Amino acid sequence: DQQVKQNSPSLSVQEGRISILNCDYTNSMFDYFLWYKKYPAEGPTFLISISSIKDKNEDGRFTVFLNKSAKHLSLHIVPSQPGDSAVYFCAASANYGGSQGNLIFGKGTKLSVKP
Amino acid sequence: NAGVMQNPRHLVRRRGQEARLRCSPMKGHSHVYWYRQLPEEGLKFMVYLQKENIIDESGMPKERFSAEFPKEGPSILRIQQVVRGDSAAYFCASSRQLNTEAFFGQGTRLTVV
Numbered sequence: 585d586q587q588v589k590q591n592s593p594s595l596s597v598q599e600g601r602i603s604i605l606n607c608d609y610t611n612s613m614f615d616y617f618l619w620y621k622k623y624p625a626e627g628p629t630f631l632i633s634i635s636s637i638k639d640k641n642e643d644g645r646f647t648v649f650l651n652k653s654a655k656h657l658s659l660h661i662v663p664s665q666p667g668d669s670a671v672y673f674c675a676a677s678a679n680y681g682g683s684q685g686n687l688i689f690g691k692g693t694k695l696s697v698k699p
Numbered sequence: 700n701a702g703v704m705q706n707p708r709h710l711v712r713r714r715g716q717e718a719r720l721r722c723s724p725m726k727g728h729s730h731v732y733w734y735r736q737l738p739e740e741g742l743k744f745m746v747y748l749q750k751e752n753i754i755d756e757s758g759m760p761k762e763r764f765s766a767e768f769p770k771e772g773p774s775i776l777r778i779q780q781v782v783r784g785d786s787a788a789y790f791c792a793s794s795r796q797l798n799t800e801a802f803f804g805q806g807t808r809l810t811v812v
Binding site for chain 2: 626
């Protein structure tokens with residue numbers, strides 16, 4: 585049973601346009617969300633995070649939006665650059681009980697930014 | 700400040716052998732996490748450790764897998780009597796505190812032949 589879902593396995597965007605990556609979750613106890621970027625044969629790299637007490641967090645070209653009622657978050661990249669081409673993972677954690685500290689990852693969305 | 704260091708990067712083992720994967724967290728980080736990524740899958744949580752303590756091992760298979768984070772030295776993920784299905788990329792991550800961003804190592808790619 586997937587608690588964190590990234591329903592689009594891939595996304596193709598033109599350079600300079602906006603990339604929107606989506607993530608849905610089912611566990612209402614999740615209170616911290618993160619986005620990671622991963623290149624082939626490398627470990628994931630932290631991009632941006634958001635706490636459940638906020639609905640938006642912005643860092644340069646990257647903005648994460650959280651809609652708690654819909655259990656949905658999205659990552660916006662604008663403007664998109666060819667170097668952004670990678671697999672993007674959404675992750676969530678819940679600060680309760682035995683799951684304290686671990687991250688639940690989605691399956692990832694492969695973003696291709698075309699020049 | 701060195702990042703999370705994992706070694707070896709690639710490990711080949713025959714069925715039935717033992718695999719030992721090492722992870723040195725970032726300086727100042729006392730929380731270590733191990734994840735496994737199977738082909739075409741996302742990262743799956745295995746175990747969360749602090750120095751000398753296993754905090755959460757809810758993602759660890761019940762048999763053959765163990766993890767430790769001793770007072771001195773790296774964290775070790777040990778897989779005994781490996782089988783083909785253990786072939787995967789194993790990633791270690793560390794964080795300074797709970798629920799802050801975790802920084803990942805480059806992973807160890809285990810191939811069981």
